[in-house]
Amino acid sequence: MASQTKTKLLARHAANAALNIPLPGIAMRDAHDLGADEPFYPLDERIIAGAVEALESGQTHYVDVPGIAALREAIAKHLNAACGTSWQSANILVTAGLQEARFLTIQIIGAQFEQIGVPTVAHPGLQKALGVRRRQVVSLPVETELGCLPSLDEIAAALKNGCRLLYLESPSRLSGAAYTQNQVARIADMLAQHDAAAIWDQGLARWVDEGCSSLAALAEGATAAIGEAWHGIGLGSWLVGSIAAPTDWIAPMQSQKQIMAICTSTASQYAALAASEIVGETHQQRLGQMRRQRAAALAMASELGLDLLPGAANNLLALQADAAARERLAEAGIDFAAGEDFGARDIVRLNIGAATATAIEALG
Amino acid sequence: MSKKKQAAGTNLLYQLIAEARTYDDVIVMGRGDPDFDTPAHIVAAAKHAMIHHQADVAPAAGLPALREAIAARVKRVNNIDVDPASEVVVTNGGQEALFLMVLAALGEGDELIVPEPNYNTYADSLAFAGGVKVAVQTAHEADFRADPAVVRAAITEKTRALLLVSPNNPAANVISPADMRALVDLASEHDLMILADDIYDLFVYDDFVHTSPASLPGGKERSLTLNALSKAYSMTGWRLGWIVGPADLMARVAELKAAISGGTSIISQHAGIAALTGPQDAVDMMAAAYARRRRLVLDALDEMGMQYGVPQGGQFVFANIAFTGMDSAEVAQRILSEQHVLAYPGSAFSKERKDYLRMTFLQPEEQLVEGLRRMKLAMASL
Numbered sequence: 001m002a003s004q005t006k007t008k009l010l011a012r013h014a015a016n017a018a019l020n021i022p023l024p025g026i027a028m029r030d031a032h033d034l035g036a037d038e039p040f041y042p043l044d045e046r047i048i049a050g051a052v053e054a055l056e057s058g059q060t061h062y063v064d065v066p067g068i069a070a071l072r073e074a075i076a077k078h079l080n081a082a083c084g085t086s087w088q089s090a091n092i093l094v095t096a097g098l099q100e101a102r103f104l105t106i107q108i109i110g111a112q113f114e115q116i117g118v119p120t121v122a123h124p125g126l127q128k129a130l131g132v133r134r135r136q137v138v139s140l141p142v143e144t145e146l147g148c149l150p151s152l153d154e155i156a157a158a159l160k161n162g163c164r165l166l167y168l169e170s171p172s173r174l175s176g177a178a179y180t181q182n183q184v185a186r187i188a189d190m191l192a193q194h195d196a197a198a199i200w201d202q203g204l205a206r207w208v209d210e211g212c213s214s215l216a217a218l219a220e221g222a223t224a225a226i227g228e229a230w231h232g233i234g235l236g237s238w239l240v241g242s243i244a245a246p247t248d249w250i251a252p253m254q255s256q257k258q259i260m261a262i263c264t265s266t267a268s269q270y271a272a273l274a275a276s277e278i279v280g281e282t283h284q285q286r287l288g289q290m291r292r293q294r295a296a297a298l299a300m301a302s303e304l305g306l307d308l309l310p311g312a313a314n315n316l317l318a319l320q321a322d323a324a325a326r327e328r329l330a331e332a333g334i335d336f337a338a339g340e341d342f343g344a345r346d347i348v349r350l351n352i353g354a355a356t357a358t359a360i361e362a363l364g
Numbered sequence: 365m366s367k368k369k370q371a372a373g374t375n376l377l378y379q380l381i382a383e384a385r386t387y388d389d390v391i392v393m394g395r396g397d398p399d400f401d402t403p404a405h406i407v408a409a410a411k412h413a414m415i416h417h418q419a420d421v422a423p424a425a426g427l428p429a430l431r432e433a434i435a436a437r438v439k440r441v442n443n444i445d446v447d448p449a450s451e452v453v454v455t456n457g458g459q460e461a462l463f464l465m466v467l468a469a470l471g472e473g474d475e476l477i478v479p480e481p482n483y484n485t486y487a488d489s490l491a492f493a494g495g496v497k498v499a500v501q502t503a504h505e506a507d508f509r510a511d512p513a514v515v516r517a518a519i520t521e522k523t524r525a526l527l528l529v530s531p532n533n534p535a536a537n538v539i540s541p542a543d544m545r546a547l548v549d550l551a552s553e554h555d556l557m558i559l560a561d562d563i564y565d566l567f568v569y570d571d572f573v574h575t576s577p578a579s580l581p582g583g584k585e586r587s588l589t590l591n592a593l594s595k596a597y598s599m600t601g602w603r604l605g606w607i608v609g610p611a612d613l614m615a616r617v618a619e620l621k622a623a624i625s626g627g628t629s630i631i632s633q634h635a636g637i638a639a640l641t642g643p644q645d646a647v648d649m650m651a652a653a654y655a656r657r658r659r660l661v662l663d664a665l666d667e668m669g670m671q672y673g674v675p676q677g678g679q680f681v682f683a684n685i686a687f688t689g690m691d692s693a694e695v696a697q698r699i700l701s702e703q704h705v706l707a708y709p710g711s712a713f714s715k716e717r718k719d720y721l722r723m724t725f726l727q728p729e730e731q732l733v734e735g736l737r738r739m740k741l742a743m744a745s746l
């Protein structure tokens with residue numbers, strides 16, 4: 001006999017559209033997989049050595065919920081150097097990748113606010129995290145000309161209407177577009193004016209030339225900054241991320257982290273710790289290579305008359321592509337991320353890598 | 365009063381753990397973290413994966429090879445038949461599995477029947493989901509058996525699921541095959557889901573037998589069963605666990621898993637394959653050690669004249685300290701401050717259990733002997 005209880009449960013889950021949105025892969029499988037969230041790079045031997053040494057010396061037990069002390073300190077130091085913040089270790093919560101950081105911030109900081117303002121276009125992980133437990137959502141419409149970021153006017157309108165918590169990506173996880181320093185300053189002013197707060201996904205900031213402004217620098221007491229540790233270092237499938245936030249927000253997120261995970265894998269944390277020492281070293285070289293590959297792809301795209309979205313992060317590229325164009329991509333054996341999953345129609349997101357040129361050719 | 369007195373539940377435990385760390389000579393009989401390091405062949409497999417599989421990408425539900433190993437394991441140990449492709453989801457430890465199980469099965473206002481005492485994260489997860497805990501109390505005099513008749517009496521219109529943690533934490537009882545049969549029948553009769561936690565299934569003592577509800581007729585289609593490598597393979601730091609269950613529900617579990625953390629570390633997953641498919645002698649060695657240590661602890665408690673539910677499985681004993689006339693939080697605090705021995709107060713598990721202490725067997729024998737000696741001194745001074 002069919003179980004009524006189960007049938008009802010399944011119906012409730014099936015009706016939860018946000019929860020059922022597909023996510024892109026976390027890390028690229030190979031050079032032709034241009035659809036995943038992180039680029040394809042081999043791990044530096046020193047990162048492996050750091051993880052192996054920890055495991056072989058018995059770091060196979062539970063560790064502190066918010067993360068091992070040395071990694072929290074290293075993350076704080078990196079964020080402060082990159083963003084001009086003054087976080088301490090106590091402001092850092094290590095997470096099992098970026099999605100756990102999204103989930104904890106959205107659900108736990110979100111619980112302190114009546115509403116949360118979210119862009120209509122953002123990484124699908126945002127909707128998915130929102131889908132786990134209902135929150136009152138205020139949509140922030142985006143503009144294609146801004147690379148699918150919400151305009152400052154839309155942000156102002158949401159705040160004026162009483163929304164006190166915003167979730168923003170800068171750079172955008174779809175287009176790589178980022179708010180300028182002036183725009184970030186204005187967002188910080190608006191937050192202060194309305195006594196509002198923000199969850200700020202800045203995981204891709206490291207791929208922006210000259211760096212990218214962090215809201216945390218200007219509104220440190222009202223911002224939770226999330227990101228990978230570190231995007232593109234090769235630890236995508238090892239899942240290490242972080243939340244940097246005021247300590248009175250860290251405390252309830254730490255309690256929730258204990259409830260849903262106890263702690264983050266020690267191998268991943270010690271690998272990230274080793275990575276923290278070399279992340280700058282490999283970065284310039286990778287950024288330079290991406291910049292060249294992206295410039296070549298852009299030139300080719302404009303030659304072919306393709307419509308590009310403005311972007312700032314060098315690791316990805318978003319362009320208009322109708323169904324026929326996507327079919328050509330698929331025929332060329334190129335995986336891409338579909339804009340629909342991010343809330344944007346007829347757009348594809350491509351990682352920058354060796355196969356990007358092939359993808360552009362196929363699209364043209 | 366000091367802040368110490370105000371902490372409750374898990375926070376109280378973390379406060380005690382923090383104090384314990386400040387003593388060089390501390391003996392830890394608190395946290396459920398096995399003293400053994402992860403067996404070397406598993407660490408070696410992780411190292412191999414770091415070099416050769418670092419770019420492996422897994423779906424949120426886990427690497428297919430690991431899901432196959434899990435399916436084979438639950439067949440071999442638990443007699444549960446699952447399809448690795450659609451009925452297994454890999455998680456960040458048993459803890460994430462627990463959270464996902466609760467979220468998958470219970471929503472706002474839904475009631476979960478929880479035999480008490482029990483692992484407190486169930487109550488925390490249920491609170492997140494908006495569900496309601498309906499406690500069924502058990503007694504140490506009956507070795508914390510949850511009588512199916514008492515469970516039946518707790519069922520209401522709003523009951524949606526039954527929690528069965530066997531061997532239990534902290535009560536250490538094992539649900540007998542007959543009781544399990546009765547509980548599964550009860551769930552079928554009232555159309556309830558079963559949340560089964562088998563995390564201690566390899567540690568069962570004397571003649572007790574572990575039974576998974578999903579292995580019984582009528583059990584599988586209504587059960588979500590969790591397990592993890594944490595306790596069995598001394599892999600608490602790796603964060604690797606799983607849920608198995610019927611495909612329709614597991615599809616929802618997989619979506620929830622993706623929403624909460626996106627995936628599970630590829631390195632831990634490869635280590636997990638090695639643990640499940642490699643030599644099992646380390647598990648046997650550890651199980652034998654826990655059996656010896658359990659005897660040692662029980663003998664010491666008998667000497668102290670303490671009452672307890674006989675631990676039929678698991679890695680701890682839940683002992684009654686009512687004779688002290690003191691709250692367990694205070695007793696645990698004094699044992700820690702005066703004798704540098706960490707035991708967990710029962711009040712951290714539930715407010716009805718403030719006259720219990722949980723002590724683990726997760727220290728080498730000489731440490732345990734010394735810990736118990738000190739504990740005796742502390743108890744005498746209360």
Ligand SMILES: Cc1ncc(COP(=O)(O)O)c(C=O)c1O
Pocket residue numbers: 261262396456457458459460462483529532533561563592593594595600604605
């Ligand atoms: C009954 C029970 N379930 C689940 C867990 C979670 O274990 P882990 O997340 O370390 O695998 C524990 C840990 O103590 C437990 O006792």
